[in-house]
Amino acid sequence: MIEVFKTNVQEFSEAQKLVALLLRHFPNSKINFDLDDCDKVLRVEGNNLRIEKVMTLVTEKGFLCKVLD
Template structure:
């Protein structure tokens, strides 16, 4: 399963911290940010993915996170 999210993450260091956090909750997933994209895209690929949990974890750190249509 692959899910793509729109975020408002601006800094590479912030993205790195979020990737570490998400990998802790979803081991074995591929997670990356495209901060050059206008939607500051977060892409998560894995079999045990829970969309609501991803969004909650990112939002708890103070960032916007919505599923990109």
């Protein structure tokens, strides 16, 4: 399963911290940000993804996170 989210993450260091956090909750997943995209895209690929949990983890750190249509 692959899910793509729109975020407002601006800094590479912030993205790194979020990737590390998400990997703790979703090990064996592929997670990355595209900060060059206008939507600051977060892409998560894995077998046991829980979309609501991804959004909750990111928003609890103070960032916007919603599924990209």
